Amino acid sequence: MNEKIEKVLQALRKNNMNAFYLPDSAAVCAAVRERLFDGCTISSGGSVSLKESGVWDILKDEKYCFYDRTRPGITPEEQEEVYRKTVGCDFYFCSTNALTEDGQLVNVDGNCNRISAMAFGPKKVVLIVGVNKIVPDLKAAFLRVKTDAAPKNTVRLNLDTPCHKLGHCVALEKTSDPDWTDGCQSPSRICVNYMITAKQRDPERITVLLCGEELGY
């Protein structure tokens, strides 16, 4: 574990979040299994990091009650029901768009089910975060959203936004230092609500499993 990672872990703990470093995805999966219990209720964000790390496959184990809003054949009504049930879940799994060196999580959502669950509802929130998500500060975090997370997610979700074609937010066409919330006029815009997760009141609710591998975007 290098100095930067140690600094991030300490900063997260100072912000009342549990934080652990795991060298690889196998270690992350073991840490996830340790936390879950038979019959626990789970929901999640649509996260590439969960899939790449193998955590997604654990959540689907029939020992657990996983409300999967992406399950093939799910109807809009059933998806809505998943969002309602998420509030009362034992666990919520997701990643983060960026993790600052002073221990803050930055996330920008379009549908906003993920940032809602991170902020309130599920008893425990567990984040699977690759080292590629670490940035120096909030400014770099929002820039990361505009140059990496959002463009790649619009490609993944096949959304008609300027960043899908440009590879970066349209706001960066005007200036290299745009306002955090500046962006496109697209009806498919995924930058709708902007959340900074800072110091928590409950020191047991949020856990960050920081993986030594690069995961997601």
Ligand code: SF4
């Ligand atoms: S505001 Fe629009 S163009 Fe900019 S990153 Fe978000 S979705 Fe892409």
